[in-house]
Structures are given as structure tokens and as C-alpha cells.
Amino acid sequence: MPADAVxxxxxxxxxxxxxxxxxxxxVAVRTERHPTDAARGPAAVVGTILDVAEGLADKARADGLxxxxxxxxxxxxxxxxxxxxxxxxxxxFRDVPLRELAVARLxxxxxxxxxxxxxxxxxxxxxxxxxxxxxxxxxxxxxxxxAHVVDGTxxxxxxxxxxxxxxxxxxxxxxxxxxxxxxCLEAVASAAAIGRRYAELADGSPDRPVTAAExxxxxxxxxPLAGRxxxxxxxxxxxxxxxxxxxxxxxxxxxxxxxxxxxDGLLVxxxxxxxxxxxxxxxxxxxxxxxxxxxxxxGAALLALDAARVRDHQEKR
Numbered sequence: 607m608p609a610d611a612v613x614x615x616x617x618x619x620x621x622x623x624x625x626x627x628x629x630x631x632x633v634a635v636r637t638e639r640h641p642t643d644a645a646r647g648p649a650a651v652v653g654t655i656l657d658v659a660e661g662l663a664d665k666a667r668a669d670g671l672x673x674x675x676x677x678x679x680x681x682x683x684x685x686x687x688x689x690x691x692x693x694x695x696x697x698x699f700r701d702v703p704l705r706e707l708a709v710a711r712l713x714x715x716x717x718x719x720x721x722x723x724x725x726x727x728x729x730x731x732x733x734x735x736x737x738x739x740x741x742x743x744x745x746x747x748x749x750x751x752x753a754h755v756v757d758g759t760x761x762x763x764x765x766x767x768x769x770x771x772x773x774x775x776x777x778x779x780x781x782x783x784x785x786x787x788x789x790c791l792e793a794v795a796s797a798a799a800i801g802r803r804y805a806e807l808a809d810g811s812p813d814r815p816v817t818a819a820e821x822x823x824x825x826x827x828x829x830p831l832a833g834r835x836x837x838x839x840x841x842x843x844x845x846x847x848x849x850x851x852x853x854x855x856x857x858x859x860x861x862x863x864x865x866x867x868x869x870d871g872l873l874v875x876x877x878x879x880x881x882x883x884x885x886x887x888x889x890x891x892x893x894x895x896x897x898x899x900x901x902x903x904x905g906a907a908l909l910a911l912d913a914a915r916v917r918d919h920q921e922k923r
Contacts, residue, residue: 607674607918613910614662614676614714617721617902618655620644620696624900625658627666627673628907632732634900636665648698655704656711663712675917676708676716677910679724679902685766689718692766715917717909722769723760724905725897726753729860730760731908733896740856742890744771744847747863749784750792754854772796776845791846795839797865804835822868837875844879851880851887862895869894 607630617624622641626634640658644651655678663673682694689705708716719727726743735741741755750772754761761768772792773785780789781799793799797818804821808831824832847859865872877892897904 611674612671615907617679624903644697675910675914676714677906679719679721679906681721684720715913717913719909721902722751723753725901727760728901728905730755734860734893735858738857742856743860745863746865748798795842840875848883858891
């Protein structure tokens with residue numbers, strides 16, 4: 607790999623894209639943000655992804671750098687082996703051969719990954735899980751998803767859908783989840799679910815705009831209703847994480863996403879609740895994510911670097 611090598615990295619969300627040029631040591635030398643404008647349709651989103659990636663590669667060359675690979679992280683179901691965005695509600699993808707399209711456009715080896723798995727990869731290699739070998743990264747925002755990373759490699763699963771911890775059943779008589787089944791962890795303990803629950807208990811109106819951050823603040827200030835809702839969410843999260851630990855036996859659980867910004871207001875009671883649920887299982891270290899909303903983009907860069915190294919190895923054989 608040349609001394610001036612960089613990779614082009616894009617983390618594509620329903621609203622915006624986080625983009626960067628990243629050196630092999632994981633340091634971003636240029637960062638950009640662009641709107642996704644998913645409402646324009648999937649074809650337009652693909653066009654924007656390719657335009658932005660090509661533009662970043664051109665800027666790298668103009669700065670005397672050599673782009674060696676491209677990494678793209680997208681939400682939804684991703685077939686990483688084939689480089690296909692199988693399905694995404696956020697951006698409207700359905701069976702989009704994104705890797706093939708990117709290679710044809712940029713001529714660079716390209717890796718396509720899932721956004722949460724990319725974030726987990728970055729946290730495991732560069733962030734809060736660095737050096738611990740077995741990491742479970744759990745992103746808690748509008749929904750809940752996870753990535754199981756073993757020795758720096760994120761587990762994909764047989765169908766590209768590994769890590770859907772948000773759909774572990776934690777409350778059989780609980781609210782109906784977006785997947786159609788009642789009682790999923792995501793329906794009880796996601797940021798969206800916490801806001802809905804508080805609004806319902808406060809005045810019976812599920813449409814009352816209350817955010818999980820506001821619930822956390824009110825709970826910390828001693829408001830009984832907010833404290834009740836927050837504790838319900840913590841207990842459900844502890845159930846979900848205990849199930850995850852029974853399945854994966856990780857050394858570290860890294861919490862990311864918007865809810866993790868509550869800091870010790872979440873981590874302290876969640877550690878206590880998880881401790882209570884441990885029997886013969888080893889209790890994992892529970893920590894907040896270190897890379898913030900840049901994790902997905904850095905993870906896409908790591909996927910690109912892996913692709914570039916594979917190509918280098920093949921060329922040397």
C-alpha cells in the first residue's frame with residue numbers, strides 16, 4: 607500500500623451521509639457531510655453516493671494522496687459477500703448491487719457493509735472495545751441493533767441479518783413492535799419507545815412529543831413518572847443484554863446511539879441491573895461508545911482498508 611494511501615468512506619443514513627478520507631492508521635484527513643434526500647427515491651440516492659465517492663477520490667488526488675479503496679455502510683439488510691444492499695426502509699434500497707456499481711464508476715476495490723456492524727467494527731478496533739477481542743456493540747436510537755465483533759471481524763450471519771438484538775422478546779405482553787410482534791426489546795427500550803411510554807402515562811396521548819433525552823433529564827431531576835419509565839427501559843435493556851451475553855460471551859459491551867448520551871444516568875443503573883442477571887456467565891465490561899456518530903464512517907473505512915489489503919495480497923501472489 608503506498609505511503610500516501612487513503613480510503614474513501616461513506617456512512618449512508620436516511621437523512622444524511624457522513625463521509626471521509628481515512629489513512630491506514632484510522633485517522634481521517636478530510637471529512638464531509640452530504641444530504642441523502644431519500645425522498646427522491648433509491649436511484650437518486652445511489653447516484654448521490656457515487657457522485658460523493660467520486661468527488662472525494664478526486665479531492666484526494668488533488669491533495670497528493672492516493673485513494674486505494676472505497677467503503678460504504680448502509681442501513682437495512684446487506685449481503686456483504688455479494689456487495690448488495692438487499693433491503694432498506696430508510697433509503698428505499700431493494701437488491702441494489704452497490705459494490706458493482708461503485709467499482710464500475712470509481713475503479714477502486716469496494717466493500718459494502720451494514721451501518722451498525724461498521725460502527726461496531728470501528729468501536730472494537732479503534733474505540734471503546736479496542737484490545738478486548740470479543741465485543742458486542744449495541745446501538746440504541748430510534749431502534750436497537752447490535753454487532754458482534756470477534757478479533758476485529760464483525761459477524762454477518764447466514765443471511766446478512768446478524769445482530770438484530772432489538773427483536774429479542776423481553777416483554778410478551780408489551781407494546782407491538784414495528785416488526786409486527788409484541789414485546790420486542792426495541793418496542794420497550796429504544797429512544798422512540800421511551801418517549802412514547804412517557805407520553806402515554808403522562809396524559810394518555812401517544813402523540814405528545816417527548817424525547818428520551820427529556821425523560822432521562824426528568825428522571826435525573828427526581829420526577830417520579832420519568833423515573834418509572836426510565837427504570838422500565840433499563841430493566842428491559844438489561845434483559846436483552848443478558849440474553850446477548852448468554853449467546854455471545856463477550857468481554858465488552860459497548861453502548862452507542864442517542865440513548866447512550868445519557869452517560870452514567872444510563873450506564874450506572876444498567877450495570878447494576880445486568881449484574882443482577884448474571885449467574886454462571888462472566889459479566890462483561892459495559893462502556894459507552896467512544897467514537898460518536900463517526901463510528902459508522904470509520905467502520906466503512908476499515909472495511910475498505912481490508913478490501914485494499916486483500917487486493918494487495920492477491921497481486922503479490
